[in-house]
Amino acid sequence: MYFQRLNQTIVALASSEGSSIGIIRISGDEAISLALQLTGKRQFTPFKATLSVIFDKKKEPIDEAIVIAFPAPHSYTGEDVVELHVHGASLHAKKIVDYIISLGAYHARAGEFSYRSIINGKRTLTDVSVIDELISTESEMALSYQRKELVHHNISTLLEELEERWFNLRAVATALIDFPEDVDENIPPNTLKKVLDETKNAIKPIYENSLKLREYQGLRVVIAGRPNAGKSTLFNTLLKRKRAIVTEVAGTTRDFITETISLDNHMITLVDTAGIRESNDAIEKEGVTRATEQIKAAHIVLHLIDANLGWTEDNDKIQEGFNSDDTIYLLTKIDLLTSLPSLPYDAVPISLKTGAGVDKLIAQLSQLLNNRAPAANLPAMTSQWQLELFETLLSQLEFFDTTRNEDVGLFFYHIKNIHDTFLSLLGKEMRDDIHEKIFSSFCIGK
Numbered sequence: 001m002y003f004q005r006l007n008q009t010i011v012a013l014a015s016s017e018g019s020s021i022g023i024i025r026i027s028g029d030e031a032i033s034l035a036l037q038l039t040g041k042r043q044f045t046p047f048k049a050t051l052s053v054i055f056d057k058k059k060e061p062i063d064e065a066i067v068i069a070f071p072a073p074h075s076y077t078g079e080d081v082v083e084l085h086v087h088g089a090s091l092h093a094k095k096i097v098d099y100i101i102s103l104g105a106y107h108a109r110a111g112e113f114s115y116r117s118i119i120n121g122k123r124t125l126t127d128v129s130v131i132d133e134l135i136s137t138e139s140e141m142a143l144s145y146q147r148k149e150l151v152h153h154n155i156s157t158l159l160e161e162l163e164e165r166w167f168n169l170r171a172v173a174t175a176l177i178d179f180p181e182d183v184d185e186n187i188p189p190n191t192l193k194k195v196l197d198e199t200k201n202a203i204k205p206i207y208e209n210s211l212k213l214r215e216y217q218g219l220r221v222v223i224a225g226r227p228n229a230g231k232s233t234l235f236n237t238l239l240k241r242k243r244a245i246v247t248e249v250a251g252t253t254r255d256f257i258t259e260t261i262s263l264d265n266h267m268i269t270l271v272d273t274a275g276i277r278e279s280n281d282a283i284e285k286e287g288v289t290r291a292t293e294q295i296k297a298a299h300i301v302l303h304l305i306d307a308n309l310g311w312t313e314d315n316d317k318i319q320e321g322f323n324s325d326d327t328i329y330l331l332t333k334i335d336l337l338t339s340l341p342s343l344p345y346d347a348v349p350i351s352l353k354t355g356a357g358v359d360k361l362i363a364q365l366s367q368l369l370n371n372r373a374p375a376a377n378l379p380a381m382t383s384q385w386q387l388e389l390f391e392t393l394l395s396q397l398e399f400f401d402t403t404r405n406e407d408v409g410l411f412f413y414h415i416k417n418i419h420d421t422f423l424s425l426l427g428k429e430m431r432d433d434i435h436e437k438i439f440s441s442f443c444i445g446k
């Protein structure tokens with residue numbers, strides 16, 4: 001749909017409703033003449049901000065605006081672009097946009113400016129997606145990756161290099177199929193293996209780091225244990241406020257409670273749960289079911305063992321629900337005892353009454369979180385469609401690698417598919433369904 005109207009001039013308010021400056025962006029062949037009509041000027045100095053009066057249909061002055069003209073190809077879209085900074089992004093600005101539309105422009109659709117920038121070779125699809133994600137992200141960690149990609153284009157550059165290599169293979173494979181008699185060139189198995197391996201080695205770490213980033217952004221640390229072990233007290237200690245009810249009655253916490261906290265610069269969701277034990281009480285039973293589900297879905301479990309009771313069958317049950325190295329065992333209430341029970345696992349002895357051992361717990365938790373943080377020296381993607389295409393690409397590469405000795409037709413089929421995936425990642429192959437899906441979530445002014 002964007003494709004059909006590439007020769008039309010589009011306009012939109014690029015700043016969000018309620019902002020004190022309304023940035024109106026016009027792009028296309030008519031952008032400059034429309035802006036001249038609005039301002040009554042005869043020309044604009046390229047890239048120079050100029051204070052201009054804006055006139056309405058009846059030539060009445062309606063605003064004073066900063067106008068900047070970006071002649072093609074030196075603009076965001078690669079077309080002639082004019083930006084008008086008017087007062088406020090509210091009704092006033094919208095009416096100016098309506099007026100520009102009445103002069104012959106079309107209202108831009110979501111992502112249409114970015115789409116044009118791809119078509120005109122200004123950016124790759126990966127680049128514009130990063131820009132869109134950066135505008136809307138709430139995650140500091142995702143933001144740091146998006147900023148790096150925005151400035152260094154590491155993923156885009158890599159994809160472009162690899163696309164070219166697969167394009168060359170595709171050219172030879174096509175010739176081999178279409179004109180087998182005329183082609184003396186062939187693809188030596190070693191060359192192919194080399195390209196395959198190098199592609200995999202380049203793509204896989206980025207894909208894995210991206211998955212790591214995605215998981216890292218939703219890490220759940222679950223506090224588990226028998227009733228009365230001190231779970232809610234620990235929850236409140238880590239939160240630094242009295243969020244959960246603490247009493248000496250075993251079975252106080254029923255529903256699970258979640259809070260997001262920053263621990264040594266890691267954002268985590270901390271979950272307090274009901275104590276695990278056999279119970280005939282309907283509410284407590286439901287609490288135990290929910291606690292068990294939370295334990296299963298956890299990334300890290302803080303397993304509390306009451307020093308008064310030591311390890312019990314209920315602790316075995318918790319252990320069965322989460323049998324992972326990402327467990328920190330805590331022997332609680334050590335202030336009440338002089339000699340501590342022995343446990344089947346190494347545990348950090350703590351007292352939430354005296355504060356003993358809490359630093360050690362935080363240091364261990366922080367270490368586990370560090371292990372789960374994505375690598376800072378590798379890029380990571382943050383949009384779902386890129387992850388999906390990387391996944392497709394990796395399975396195509398794997399499939400090709402295992403069926404390499406088959407016939408030439410199959411050979412071509414693999415190379416074509418892999419090359420097509422690179423084209424999709426770069427936005428060089430504009431498949432309408434994919435692009436509508438991607439661009440529909442964009443801001444209108446982008």
Ligand SMILES: Nc1nc2c(ncn2[C@@H]2O[C@H](COP(=O)(O)OP(=O)(O)OP(=O)(O)O)[C@@H](O)[C@H]2O)c(=O)[nH]1
Pocket residue numbers: 225226227228229230231232233234245246247248249250251252253254273274275276332333334335336350351352353354
């Ligand atoms: N002496 C001592 N008491 C503690 C310590 N930690 C918790 N308590 C007490 O133990 C009791 C139970 O604490 P909670 O934090 O409610 O225990 P819980 O594991 O959340 O219990 P449920 O919600 O019933 O499963 C309360 O009276 C706490 O004050 C500790 O380190 N030392």
Ligand SMILES: [Mg+2]
Pocket residue numbers: 231232233244245246252253273274
């Ligand atoms: Mg509790």
